[in-house]
Amino acid sequence: xxxxxxxxxxxxxLVLLAAPAARSASSGPVVSQLFAAGGNAGAPYAxxxxxxxxxxxxxxxxxxxxxxxxxxxxxxxxATALSGSVRPGGRYLIQLASGGAVGAALPTPDATGTxxxxxxxxxxxxxxxTAPLTCGATxxxxxxxxxxxxxxxxxxxxxxxxxxxxxxxxxxTAALRAGDGCTDTDANSSDFSALAPTPRNSAAAASPCSxxxxxxxxxxxxxxxxxxxQPILSIALERxxxxxxxxxxxxxxxxVSEHVTVASNHTAGYALTVHRSAFGPADLPLGLSATAPxxxxxxxxxxxxxxxxxxxxxxxxxxxxxxSAPSAAAGDAWATNVGFASPLPAVAxxxxxxxxxxxxxxx
Numbered sequence: 001x002x003x004x005x006x007x008x009x010x011x012x013x014l015v016l017l018a019a020p021a022a023r024s025a026s027s028g029p030v031v032s033q034l035f036a037a038g039g040n041a042g043a044p045y046a047x048x049x050x051x052x053x054x055x056x057x058x059x060x061x062x063x064x065x066x067x068x069x070x071x072x073x074x075x076x077x078x079a080t081a082l083s084g085s086v087r088p089g090g091r092y093l094i095q096l097a098s099g100g101a102v103g104a105a106l107p108t109p110d111a112t113g114t115x116x117x118x119x120x121x122x123x124x125x126x127x128x129x130t131a132p133l134t135c136g137a138t139x140x141x142x143x144x145x146x147x148x149x150x151x152x153x154x155x156x157x158x159x160x161x162x163x164x165x166x167x168x169x170x171x172x173t174a175a176l177r178a179g180d181g182c183t184d185t186d187a188n189s190s191d192f193s194a195l196a197p198t199p200r201n202s203a204a205a206a207s208p209c210s211x212x213x214x215x216x217x218x219x220x221x222x223x224x225x226x227x228x229x230q231p232i233l234s235i236a237l238e239r240x241x242x243x244x245x246x247x248x249x250x251x252x253x254x255x256v257s258e259h260v261t262v263a264s265n266h267t268a269g270y271a272l273t274v275h276r277s278a279f280g281p282a283d284l285p286l287g288l289s290a291t292a293p294x295x296x297x298x299x300x301x302x303x304x305x306x307x308x309x310x311x312x313x314x315x316x317x318x319x320x321x322x323x324s325a326p327s328a329a330a331g332d333a334w335a336t337n338v339g340f341a342s343p344l345p346a347v348a349x350x351x352x353x354x355x356x357x358x359x360x361x362x363x
Contacts, residue, residue: 028056029086030150031067032181034124035174035197036117039100042171046103048096048117049199050124053181054086055209061085065149066130067094067113072121072156077133080113089208091181093201107201119169121155135159153188162187167194174198182209232265235272235360236331242338242356249346255289255307255339258356260320263331266362269324272334273317273361276310279354286310286354287341288318293332296321309341310356317359324363 032053037043050067062082070077086092095109097116126149135142136159142151153160154175155168166175166188174197238259247253264270287307292298299319301308
C-alpha cells in the first residue's frame with residue numbers, strides 16, 4: 001500500500017503541471033503593450049497594435065500562434081495569425097485596424113490583422129493556436145483554456161487576469177506592462193498602466209529580463225600550468241683570450257687578470273676549478289693565483305696568494321675555491337690571474353698556444 005500511495009502522489013503532480021499556463025506567470029511571450037485608438041482624433045499612431053515581449057530565455061516559434069481580440073463583454077473572438085519567432089528579450093509587433101487617417105505609421109509590423117480594438121474596453125489574448133476562443137463572459141473564464149498563454153482585459157472588460165482589468169486607456173494612451181514587459185504577476189490591474197504608446201518590432205534591441213533563474217554566484221575554469229625550473233649555474237670570463245706578448249726563455253712574463261664571475265642558485269653552493277691543455281709545440285709552466293669573493297673559500301694550493309700550476313688534462317683540476325651558499329644576485333667575482341709558475345724554459349723560438357678551461361660545479 002505505501003507503494004500505491006507514492007504512485008498516486010506522482011499522478012497528481014503531473015495533473016497540476018498540465019494546468020493552463022494562463023494561471024501562472026508566463027516565463028515566455030506575453031502581451032507587453034496594446035493601443036486601441038489608431039487613427040482617432042489626437043492619436044499618435046494611425047493603427048491599433050498589440051506588442052508581444054519574450055520574457056523567457058529561449059526563442060519561441062510563433063508560426064502556429066495567434067493574437068485574438070474580443071470586445072469588453074463578448075465571447076466572439078477575432079484571430080490574427082502570427083508567423084516567425086520571437087527571441088529572448090525580443091519584441092513582436094502586430095498591426096491592427098485604423099479608425100482614421102490621424103497619427104504616424106507604426107514601425108514595420110511583424111504581423112498584420114483587421115481587428116478594431118475598442119478604446120472603452122476589450123480583451124486581448126495570446127493563444128497557442130489559431131482557432132477563435134469562445135470564452136470571456138466572466139472573470140477567469142479564458143484562463144481555463146490551456147491554449148491561452150496570456151490574457152489582458154482592459155477598461156470595461158468582463159474577463160481578465162487577477163482581481164480586475166488593466167486601467168482604461170484613451171486616444172493618447174496605451175496599456176503598457178510594467179518592467180518594460182518583464183513584470184507578470186497574473187494581475188492585469190497591477191501589471192499594466194495607461195501610458196503613452198511606444199510600439200517596437202522584432203528589429204528593436206533585445207532587452208532580456210533579469211528575473212527568472214538567477215545567474216550562478218560564480219563559475220570556475222581549469223587551466224593546466226607547468227614550468228620547468230632550471231638550476232642557475234653560469235660562468236663568465238673577463239677575457240676571451242689571454243696574450244703574454246713576446247718573451248724569452250728564462251723570463252717570467254707578468255700575470256694577466258682573468259676574473260671569473262659565477263652565478264649559481266644551488267643552496268649548498270658550488271666549486272670552481274681550472275685545467276688546461278698542453279702548450280704546443282712544447283709545454284710551458286702556466287699557473288694561476290686567485291682571491292676569493294665574499295663567502296668564498298680558496299682551494300688549498302692557492303691560499304697565501306701564491307701561484308699554483310694549472311694541471312694539464314686529464315689530470316685532476318686545480319680547485320680555485322668553493323662556497324656553501326648560492327651566489328650573490330649579480331654573481332660572485334673570483335679575481336684570478338693567469339701567469340707562469342716558473343720562468344720560461346729553454347725551448348725553440350715560435351708561437352706557443354694552449355687552452356685554459358674554468359669549470360663550475362653545483363654542490
